[in-house]
Amino acid sequence: MAALTQTAPVTATRPDERHRRGKARWAVLVGAAVVALVMLVPFVIMVLNAFKSPGDYSQNGPLSWPHELYTQGLKNFWNRTDFPVKLWNSTWISAVVALAGVLLSLLNAYAIGIGRIKGRLWVVTLFLLATMLPQEALIYPLFTMAQRVGLSNSGWSVVIIFAVIQSAFGTYLLASVLGTFPPALLEAAALDGANRWHILWRVVFPIVRPTLVVLMIFFFIWTWNEFFIPLVMLTTNDTQTVPVALASLQGDRMMDAPTTNAGALVSLLPALVFFLIFQRTLTRGVTAGSVK
Amino acid sequence: MSIETATASRPTAGATDPTRARRRRRRSSRLGYLPYLVPGVLGFAVVIGIPFVMNVVYSFQKWKGGEAPHHWVGLQNYVDLMHDTQFWTSFRNSFAMILAMVVIPTLIGLVLASVLFDYLGKTFGARTAAVLRATYYLPQILPVAVAGVLWNWILNAQTGAVNELLRSLGVDHPPNWLGEPRTALGSVMLMLVWVQIGYPVVVFMSALQRVDPELYEAAELDGAGWWRRFRAITLPQIRPETFVVVLTCTVAALKVFGPIYVLTRGGPESSTLVPSYYSYLNFFDKSKVGYGAAIANVLTLVIVVVAGIILVAQARYERKEGVR
Numbered sequence: 001m002a003a004l005t006q007t008a009p010v011t012a013t014r015p016d017e018r019h020r021r022g023k024a025r026w027a028v029l030v031g032a033a034v035v036a037l038v039m040l041v042p043f044v045i046m047v048l049n050a051f052k053s054p055g056d057y058s059q060n061g062p063l064s065w066p067h068e069l070y071t072q073g074l075k076n077f078w079n080r081t082d083f084p085v086k087l088w089n090s091t092w093i094s095a096v097v098a099l100a101g102v103l104l105s106l107l108n109a110y111a112i113g114i115g116r117i118k119g120r121l122w123v124v125t126l127f128l129l130a131t132m133l134p135q136e137a138l139i140y141p142l143f144t145m146a147q148r149v150g151l152s153n154s155g156w157s158v159v160i161i162f163a164v165i166q167s168a169f170g171t172y173l174l175a176s177v178l179g180t181f182p183p184a185l186l187e188a189a190a191l192d193g194a195n196r197w198h199i200l201w202r203v204v205f206p207i208v209r210p211t212l213v214v215l216m217i218f219f220f221i222w223t224w225n226e227f228f229i230p231l232v233m234l235t236t237n238d239t240q241t242v243p244v245a246l247a248s249l250q251g252d253r254m255m256d257a258p259t260t261n262a263g264a265l266v267s268l269l270p271a272l273v274f275f276l277i278f279q280r281t282l283t284r285g286v287t288a289g290s291v292k
Numbered sequence: 293m294s295i296e297t298a299t300a301s302r303p304t305a306g307a308t309d310p311t312r313a314r315r316r317r318r319r320s321s322r323l324g325y326l327p328y329l330v331p332g333v334l335g336f337a338v339v340i341g342i343p344f345v346m347n348v349v350y351s352f353q354k355w356k357g358g359e360a361p362h363h364w365v366g367l368q369n370y371v372d373l374m375h376d377t378q379f380w381t382s383f384r385n386s387f388a389m390i391l392a393m394v395v396i397p398t399l400i401g402l403v404l405a406s407v408l409f410d411y412l413g414k415t416f417g418a419r420t421a422a423v424l425r426a427t428y429y430l431p432q433i434l435p436v437a438v439a440g441v442l443w444n445w446i447l448n449a450q451t452g453a454v455n456e457l458l459r460s461l462g463v464d465h466p467p468n469w470l471g472e473p474r475t476a477l478g479s480v481m482l483m484l485v486w487v488q489i490g491y492p493v494v495v496f497m498s499a500l501q502r503v504d505p506e507l508y509e510a511a512e513l514d515g516a517g518w519w520r521r522f523r524a525i526t527l528p529q530i531r532p533e534t535f536v537v538v539l540t541c542t543v544a545a546l547k548v549f550g551p552i553y554v555l556t557r558g559g560p561e562s563s564t565l566v567p568s569y570y571s572y573l574n575f576f577d578k579s580k581v582g583y584g585a586a587i588a589n590v591l592t593l594v595i596v597v598v599a600g601i602i603l604v605a606q607a608r609y610e611r612k613e614g615v616r
Contacts, residue, residue, distance in 0.1 A: 025415045032412055035404065036427040039486065043430065045453050046442055061460050062453035108332035115325025123329070130340050132595050134547045136571040136588040140350065140357075140581055141343035164339035167332065196325065225435040227550040228568075232576070243437035247554050250441060260445045267438045275433045 050074065050261035057257045073258025074266070080259075081245045082237060083266065089234075090224055090241040090270070093155050093162075098219040100163035102212050105170025110200050112171070113178025114186065124175055130168040135228050143232060153235050161229055166219045177211055178204065217278045224271055242267050350585035357581045369586035379587065382558075382565045383594070385477065386546055389566060392481035393488050393545035398537055400485075401492025404428065406526045408493070409500045410508060411518055425497055429490035436487070440554025443483040444470065447555075470556050473563035480555050480564050484548075492537045499533040500526065535606040539599060546595050567591040 045062050050073060052066035060067075077083065108127075112120045142161060143152075151157040181204065189203045205212075230241045240248070246267045249255055255263075351370070354363040373379045413421035431439060446453045449468035458466040469479040503525065511521050527534075549568040552558060558565035558573065567587055574584030 025411070028407060028411060029416060029420075032404070032407060032424050036424050039427055039430060039489070042442055042446060042486070045446070049453070057456075058451075061456045063457065104332050104335060107328045111325040111328040111332075115328065117325050117329065127336070129596070130336070132543050132599055133340065133344065134568055134588060134591050134595060136549075136568050136575075136584070137347050137592045138340065138343040139572075139588075140575050140585060141346035142339070144346075145338075145343070160335070161339050164335040167335070168340070171332065196328075200328075221433070225437075227435070227437045227553070228572075231553070232572075243435040246441050247437040250444065250554065257445065257451055260441060264438050264442045264445075267441075268434050271433055271435060 046261045046264055049257050050265045052258055054256045054258060062257075070258060073256070073260075074262035076259045077249075077263040077266065081249065081263070083242075083245075085238060086240060086242045086245045087270065089155060089239060090243075093158055093230075093241065094220045094223040096159050097162040097166060097223040098216045100159070101166035101170055101219045102216045104163060104167035105174050105215065106200075106205070106208075106212065108167065108171040109174030109178050110204065112175040114181055114204065115196075120175075124172060127168040127171045130165070131172070139229065139232055142229075146233060153233070153239050155234070155239055157233050158230055158241075161233075162219075162223050162226065166222065170215050170219070173215065174208070174211065177208060181207075217274075221271060221274065224274075242270070347585045348589060350582050351589050353582045355581045356579045357575075365582070369582050370590075372583065373586055373590065378562050378565060378570060379567075381562050382567045382570045382587075385564060385566050386594075388477055388481055389484065389545040389548050390542060392484040393548065394538055394541040396485050397488040397541065398492050398534065400489055401496055401537070402527070402534070403522075404489070405493050405496035405500065406522050407518075409497055410521060410526065421497075425493060428493045431487045432490040432494075434487070436550040437554055439483065439487055440551050443479075443486075444555050447479050471560055473561045476556055476560055476563045480551060483555065484551060487551075488541065491541070495533050495537055496530055499530040503529045531609065532606075535602065535609075539602045539606075542602065543595055543599055546591065546598065567594075 048064075048066065049057060049062055051069050051071065052064075053068070053070040053072070056064075056067050056070070108123075111117050112123060117123075142157070146152045146154070146157040151160075185203055185207075186199060189199045194202065224241075225243065226241075227243050227247070230244050231247070234240045234244060237245075246263050249263065352364060352366060354365050354368075355361075408421040408424055412424070434442075445451070447455075447469040449455060449466075449471055452469070454469065455466040467475050469475050507525050507529075508521060511525060516524065547568055548566055549572065552564055552566050552569045553572075556564040558569045568591065571584045571587035571591065574580040574587060578584075
């Protein structure tokens with residue numbers, strides 16, 4: 001997943017047969033480029049039509065260049081969804097989940113991977129099974145429980161649920177990373193009189209930090225993109241997240257082509273920006289983790 | 293994946309463990325590492341364990357939700373499921389979801405990754421391959437609700453981009469893509485293929501990085517063309533990753549909810565109904581909580597069985613490879 005910036009090694013040797021297929025290679029390149037173009041088309045028409053007036057759209061169709069920069073669609077969407085509120089909801093929920101999820105994963109993985117507690121295989125299997133569960137099999141009890149404890153329609157219910165769900169995967173991954181932790185380091189620390197708590201934070205944590213950062217980025221993006229549980233748990237305008245707000249506007253009469261497209265555009269921008277910023281960290285983190 | 297495999301192999305710790313542990317145990321309690329598991333196990337119980345058990349209990353009841361009374365009905369909900377055509381339709385559509393999210397993207401992904409790595413990357417440079425790969429991956433970073441809203445508009449009968457285009461080309465009555473039972477499922481599948489393709493491409497390409505380049509060079513020197521290298525080197529070498537992709541995507545295809553909710557809500561005439569959406573419908577729309585819980589439990593069972601089959605198949609394959 002994190003391999004976007006890695007580059008394929010170019011082989012130095014170029015056998016003669018390559019040169020004989022002078023034309024074939026262009027055909028293959030064009031073929032691959034056409035596939036890329038097809039993948040891009042939905043994005044392109046989204047951007048084209050986000051800033052095109054409805055009249056312009058019905059007259060000149062979806063593929064024309066907009067005659068003027070029409071921003072009413074964006075304003076419509078922004079005001080109707082109260083977008084800054086949605087942005088803030090999505091951001092704080094995803095950030096807290098990322099932090100709490102990684103912390104939970106680390107504590108679990110410390111006990112399983114380094115502590116090698118009894119029955120650890122069962123624990124890991126249980127966590128792995130949990131990642132496969134359909135959320136539908138949990139949602140109604142969770143919904144009722146949230147109402148009982150006064151967390152209905154609260155972002156905190158979503159935070160608690162996803163911190164645990166994400167940590168199921170995180171535990172599985174980190175436990176296998178910590179399972180191969182150099183024992184010499186642990187022994188040295190133990191001889192120096194460090195207890196388990198100190199070993200966790202002064203020896204283990206600094207070394208696995210790059211992996212934790214990668215995990216945190218994934219948790220953030222995954223939580224940001226989640227749909228089903230926020231849809232059920234967050235029922236009013238002031239608590240909803242960005243994807244839920246966008247989806248719940250569907251079928252609304254106000255949603256003409258520019259409003260829909262501008263809405264889709266601003267809703268995907270945060271994920272895109274976040275991804276571009278951390279793309280480097282992702283690759284670096286994965287490699288750093290594996291070198292150690 | 294590389295994190296697990298590339299780390300230094302751990303020396304057999306079993307022999308030294310007891311003494312080391314004893315030394316450390318002088319300071320801390322006899323509980324050992326168990327306290328570190330407390331937050332995780334507590335969270336697991338509250339968010340996954342207890343709700344799952346409660347859901348199983350609900351599935352033996354008739355309950356309208358909220359303050360309404362619970363009535364025990366035994367296995368009645370499951371018996372009803374067996375005679376419910378919508379239930380069977382939803383699972384039949386799961387096959388379509390697997391086709392669109394697993395089979396087609398994996399096949400296309402294998403070819404694309406191999407072409408990019410073994411052909412274009414070498415002829416036109418690694419940059420070209422990297423740019424193409426990033427483009428294929430782009431739909432993967434979209435929130436699925438956003439992708440759904442975008443495609444819902446593209447395929448909209450009246451104002452959608454596709455039909456605007458068709459009308460300008462002289463088609464009088466372009467199809468109502470998402471609104472007719474005949475075309476709805478195909479349209480949903482089209483979007484899912486578009487969303488999914490990037491994932492296998494990226495996984496397979498990073499898998500190919502660890503294949504010894506000499507294998508390819510030797511094959512090329514022997515005069516093996518791209519297709520023969522693909523079959524003799526690429527496919528066998530990245531089989532572990534293929535299993536991972538098939539497993540994760542199949543589980544995701546069985547669980548799919550967001551795209552259906554945003555694109556069609558299971559309609560028209562249940563032509564795009566899937567189990568997860570059918571269960572949601574019973575929970576929150578029809579107020580048949582017990583019935584919805586039963587659907588979710590059957591879905592869980594199906595997922596676990598299917599995942600088990602894939603894992604067993606993988607283990608068998610690896611053993612067979614090991615013997616050879």
